Amino acid sequence: MDHIFDCGQCFRWTKETDGTYTGVAHQRVVNVGLTVQEHESGLLTIKNCTNAEFQDIWEDYFDLKRDYGEIKRKLSIKDPIMAEAIGYGSGIRILKQDKWETLISFIISQNNNIPRIKGCIESLCTNFGDEMTTFKGKTYFTFPSFDRLAALEDGDLDCCKLGYRAGYILKTAKAVAEDGGRALEATETQSPEEAFAYLTGLSGVGPKVANCILLFSMSKYDAFPIDVWVKRVMNRLYNIDEKDQKSMEAFASDHFSPWSGMAQQYLFYYITKKGISLK
DNA sequence: GGCCAGGGGATTA
């Protein structure tokens, strides 16, 4: 679970003192714990969740139907470097998150760091989301809808300390709300190229942010987001020029497709957590 | 006090 929740794909899960994680997604609060038993695979426990909610939401959210062992084998074969990275973040699963929330979250992520991103999103939710429930003594709020944010004006988001990203969020919220979110939802069945084109047409969404949204909310597992960390790790591990993004994309396509996004997460986790030498 | 953070948009060249 540490690998899943601390690999930079999500920002609303927090670790409890007992090692379990509590988080919000799809208007629900749940607490998840994993018990690893001897001679058994792990037993996942989801609290504050009905059977119907598990089938409607969490089974897909945690991507539980997918065989990650098979994907890891395919990525590892003939690539000892990737095998090493996978060994380090072996528990990673790509969550299938809400499109709208992921869109705004990764606009916030630009030129920012993860602790601050979490703080900004938390502030956005407590200020503009709806109070949902109290769990383990903490009050939880929904992620604000696009209609809610689209109704705001310049300056209304100042309390969230979003900096220059506030303007992007207002423009994007208005654009998404324009057709009731239909264009955003339609990406579900579009090709990665079509969905990428739509996303990069939104304010504050460039190639990197668009690829994160494709990967973390739209099941486009061949998307390969390139940020400063990925540039570093591609340079250190595969000896690619750090400013040559085209070569990085080509390398990912050649070596990791159709699971480039999974590979990217293993590399990201490897360099940000293990902290392999940067110089 | 300068550098950095899961970059993008606008302006130059």
Add this chain to the structure above:
DNA sequence: TAATCCCATGGC
């Protein structure tokens, strides 16, 4: 097309 600058914010 490709490089460069600017953009708020806060931790270090």
